[in-house]
Amino acid sequence: MSEVxxxxxxxxxLKVWFNSGRDKVDAVKSVSFEVAEGExxxxxxxxxxxxxxxxxxxxxxxPYWSGSCKIDKASLTGRRRSREFFxxxxxxxxxxxxxxxxxxxxxxxxxxxxxxxGIKDIEHNIVRLLSNVGLTSKFRFRFPHQLSGGxxxxxxxxxALAGQPEVLLLDEPTSALDVSVQAEILNLLNDLRNEQNLxxxxxxxxxxxxxxxxxxxxxxxxxxxxxxxxxxxxxxxEISHPYSAELLEATYG
Amino acid sequence: MSNLPIQDWLLSDEPTSRRQAKLSRLFKGWVAxxxxxxxxxxxxxxxxxxxxxxxxxxxxxxxxxxxxxxxxLQPIGSDQHIFGTDSLGRDILSxxxxxxxxxxxxxxxxxxxxxxxxxxxxxxxxxxxxxVDMILMRITDVFLxxxxxxxxxxxxxxxGAGIENAVIAISLTAWPPYARIARAETLTIxxxxxxxxIRLQGAGPxxxxxxxxxxxxxxxxxxxxxxxxxxxxLVAAGLGFLGLGAQPPSPEWGAMISEGRRFILDSWWVxxxxxxxxxxxxxxxxxxxxGLRDVLDPKSGRx
Numbered sequence: 223m224s225e226v227x228x229x230x231x232x233x234x235x236l237k238v239w240f241n242s243g244r245d246k247v248d249a250v251k252s253v254s255f256e257v258a259e260g261e262x263x264x265x266x267x268x269x270x271x272x273x274x275x276x277x278x279x280x281x282x283x284x285p286y287w288s289g290s291c292k293i294d295k296a297s298l299t300g301r302r303r304s305r306e307f308f309x310x311x312x313x314x315x316x317x318x319x320x321x322x323x324x325x326x327x328x329x330x331x332x333x334x335x336x337x338x339x340g341i342k343d344i345e346h347n348i349v350r351l352l353s354n355v356g357l358t359s360k361f362r363f364r365f366p367h368q369l370s371g372g373x374x375x376x377x378x379x380x381x382a383l384a385g386q387p388e389v390l391l392l393d394e395p396t397s398a399l400d401v402s403v404q405a406e407i408l409n410l411l412n413d414l415r416n417e418q419n420l421x422x423x424x425x426x427x428x429x430x431x432x433x434x435x436x437x438x439x440x441x442x443x444x445x446x447x448x449x450x451x452x453x454x455x456x457x458x459x460e461i462s463h464p465y466s467a468e469l470l471e472a473t474y475g
Numbered sequence: 476m477s478n479l480p481i482q483d484w485l486l487s488d489e490p491t492s493r494r495q496a497k498l499s500r501l502f503k504g505w506v507a508x509x510x511x512x513x514x515x516x517x518x519x520x521x522x523x524x525x526x527x528x529x530x531x532x533x534x535x536x537x538x539x540x541x542x543x544x545x546x547x548l549q550p551i552g553s554d555q556h557i558f559g560t561d562s563l564g565r566d567i568l569s570x571x572x573x574x575x576x577x578x579x580x581x582x583x584x585x586x587x588x589x590x591x592x593x594x595x596x597x598x599x600x601x602x603x604x605x606x607v608d609m610i611l612m613r614i615t616d617v618f619l620x621x622x623x624x625x626x627x628x629x630x631x632x633x634x635g636a637g638i639e640n641a642v643i644a645i646s647l648t649a650w651p652p653y654a655r656i657a658r659a660e661t662l663t664i665x666x667x668x669x670x671x672x673i674r675l676q677g678a679g680p681x682x683x684x685x686x687x688x689x690x691x692x693x694x695x696x697x698x699x700x701x702x703x704x705x706x707x708x709l710v711a712a713g714l715g716f717l718g719l720g721a722q723p724p725s726p727e728w729g730a731m732i733s734e735g736r737r738f739i740l741d742s743w744w745v746x747x748x749x750x751x752x753x754x755x756x757x758x759x760x761x762x763x764x765x766g767l768r769d770v771l772d773p774k775s776g777r778x
């Protein structure tokens with residue numbers, strides 16, 4: 223695997239498992255990769271390959287993990303994360319229908335997030351965040367059920383960006399949306415990344431989406447990275463592992 | 476049907492302020508609730524109960540405590556006593572009207588204590604899990620294992636007879652089911668993405684429980700409390716009937732039935748009238764609870 227100088231995020235020999243004892247399920251078996259600052263790194267694989275679990279382990283949402291995980295050379299331990307971590311690293315979830323509190327308006331979601339991130343001038347920042355993700359202020363006082371899927375995902379992205387993070391973990395952010403909305407959200411994410419110099423880790427099962435979004439791509443299967451590729455290589459079809467070929471076949475036919 | 480400007484404002488899908496968003500949600504709930512005729516009847520009966528309780532001294536034709544032995548056990552429809560008089564010659568209608576205050580007092584106190592205790596225990600145990608969950612749920616099991624009236628009887632026997640003690644006893648026996656409901660709700664909510672999302676913003680357990688989990692548990696608790704209210708009134712009346720709740724001469728409905736029991740064959744109205752009152756209020760709470768379930772239940776897929 224290609225080495226990265228001064229990695230923003232480096233993961234070495236990450237193992238994640240659920241349950242203990244006889245019911246133990248190994249979701250991730252020894253995954254290592256490094257992501258440079260400002261890079262967009264993709265993780266692809268079929269469902270159940272452990273790609274989302276990697277993100278959950280980084281953010282402390284996975285129950286058990288081992289190995290080393292460093293953000294800006296600071297090691298993470300256990301399931302606790304510091305405030306600095308939450309300021310630096312944020313996540314966008316897969317299903318925008320499940321990631322917004324059903325009884326909170328967009329305004330409540332964003333103002334609470336800004337408050338928790340210790341940002342003053344909440345009023346002004348809400349308007350700024352909404353316009354950053356392409357929503358006008360008429361959406362501000364709506365409940366999630368008054369928004370479409372794409373609009374919800376925009377709100378979720380605004381929430382993730384509220385604390386001005388440096389790393390954004392994207393857990394299949396478009397898989398619950400229909401195709402035309404997918405493109406909108408992907409372009410929005412690309413624009414935001416360029417504007418705010420974000421580092422992305424992009425998880426998806428869709429090779430086309432990942433090729434469009436990422437510089438480097440790791441193909442995962444059954445909890446292991448089988449191959450690490452550059453987006454160009456993938457675009458030209460220069461792949462060595464049969465499983466990657468299978469995925470490519472499945473995506474482009 | 477043309478809408479008033481205020482209705483347009485309330486029904487708008489594009490609210491422009493925090494207050495409008497909140498009021499608009501309440502108003503939409505009310506509109507949905509209004510379509511349920513039975514629930515509206517229940518609400519009407521309860522409003523009537525509150526009205527009667529508040530204006531009892533103005534509405535009651537007689538003093539509920541004044542005895543007149545020469546005028547005892549007057550039948551329904553007699554002069555000056557529409558619902559007749561009891562064994563001590565007291566006007567049953569007036570006693571019924573003042574009894575509404577006691578019923579309301581019991582209902583309000585139990586409704587304040589039991590669901591709050593249940594909500595606290597349930598959400599804390601559900602969210603924290605592990606040993607805390609185990610201990611709290613075993614305590615809940617202990618309370619659940621006793622039949623409600625028997626446990627209430629034991630409490631009243633220890634604490635002494637009286638309305639306040641009856642309320643405490645009923646509350647102590649009523650909270651476990653609420654703790655169970657709140658815990659079950661919390662277990663499904665706590666692993667959802669929106670809780671993960673707020674945790675990733677650095678929110679602590681206290682904030683998550685009070686601001687994110689409670690609002691979602693409260694609606695199912697309100698439904699359950701209203702449906703249970705009928706049972707609570709009956710237990711209170713039962714305690715009164717057994718002489719362990721309100722003490723004479725206080726006009727508690729259960730105690731009134733207890734008094735009338737002795738004459739039930741000759742003077743059936745003495746026990747029947749307060750019985751009908753208990754029946755009406757219990758029914759009203761059940762109807763209201765059914766209606767609220769249709770409006771509030773987050774699982775009905777309306778919102």
